[in-house]
Amino acid sequence: MSSPDPDLQQGFDAHAPWRRTPSVVLRPEPFGALVYDFGSRRLSFLKDRALVRVVEALDGSASAEAALDVAGVPEADRPLHLAALGALARSGMISPGPLDSDAHDRAVAS
């Protein structure tokens, strides 16, 4: 995939809360991170440090969009990040919410 593709975001709700699947771990590397799912044994790569920050921010955020804000992703890069999150969702690396209580509190406060 070389450009933002609307199809890639199909079924991925950027306004919903997402979290890293519990069986999934990130390992930082100079280029970004390795993502490994102990459940499915799938290995993926996050090829961008900003994307790593986004995935790390998911757990504490009320939505994928909010995680992009936390990670400081510029407007122009958001479609690419959302496409990457869509791919992670399809491969089971990230899963739909629920919010943890802290994030919920923040969401309510805002």
Next chain:
Amino acid sequence: MTVLESREQASRAVPKLVDQFEHGLDAPICLTWELTYACNLACVHCLSSSGRRDPRELTTEQCEAVIDELQRMQVFYVNIGGGEPTVRPDFWHLLEYAVSHDVGVKFSTNGVRITKERAAWLAATDYVDVQISLDGATPEVNDHVRGRGSFATATRALANLAEAGFTDAKISVVVTRENVRQLDEFQALADRYGATLRLTRLRPSGRGADVWDDLHPTAEDQRTLYDWLVAKGDRVLTGDSFFHLAAFAPENGRSALPGLNLCGAGRVVCLIDPVGDVYACPFAIHDQFLAGNVLDGGGFKQVWQESSLFTSLREPTSGGACASCSAYDACRGGCMAAKFFTGLPIDGPDPECVKGNAEGALAARDGVTPKPSQDHSRPTEVLLGMPGRPTSLTAAPTATGLPDRLCNESPV
């Protein structure tokens, strides 16, 4: 493995993954750990020349310390082999220790210890993959290289696993001239046991060097294998083993074979041998590829991150004699170990180069090839009731004194 590449072209600053990997990672992605040189079999092509236990093999405590370190380095899983790892009396303990310390385990076995009870235990244990070695889809072809009765042992293990509800065991096949026409039969066998087929490349490593000329796939066989993988290989694992075949891919596109198509030695993979020596890859057990030992002061981490050997393997390579080849970007010169143990220069073509570029160099060799630095093969005579090592591929199994029934006792 899958690659999230959505950023690749948007961020010009981010090079391709394969280029990143050439510089090495903070920890290996995939680490092979051979727990013992002891084995109840004596396969003619054993890449680690296994047979007898080495008295210096790591103790249980030393193995636990290695696992602790792998956990700290976030090595997600290890491929455990040998030898036959399950003949180590502490094998099942170490397996439990690893998975409870976030280090998943895939272990290779000939199946000798996969009883019904053990299969049930495995089915109830998370993060464990079992890989049963089988080098023929029929007893005749398999037992010719792995020893008499080994087909029956392997298929009994597969049946036990399937019966116990262990899903998705792997059938691991080293592709040879003798079994390359059995690929459909292997797939059928895998389907029968609810298993996944895994095909890997015969390397001229260990005892494999002795039989490589007779067993390695011919040029025609390689084409057969490549075409089969392209047509039917969707569900088949290859461990990125056949990247030298990537040169078959049409030059206009990417390789039709999935994977990194890169020699990962010392960059993304390495081997820890039974005595704790760390080699660049499982197929390179030779002093020239020995980076250090896990018992050295800095442990495995220091060997991986700082050894001079691994540092040099992560330096950019020019491609040497292959640099001008149109397929160089696809195969990157092929397998370092295959070149080394066939006596070819490391910066030249792979001995099985599909463009035929190694033929001249192979013909011009002086006959002297490097020998592995470890040889734990049993003598050809029967020793303590253990099967002897077949003296040649053509010798009848009975001539080597192989017993009718496999010994179930630990040879250690």
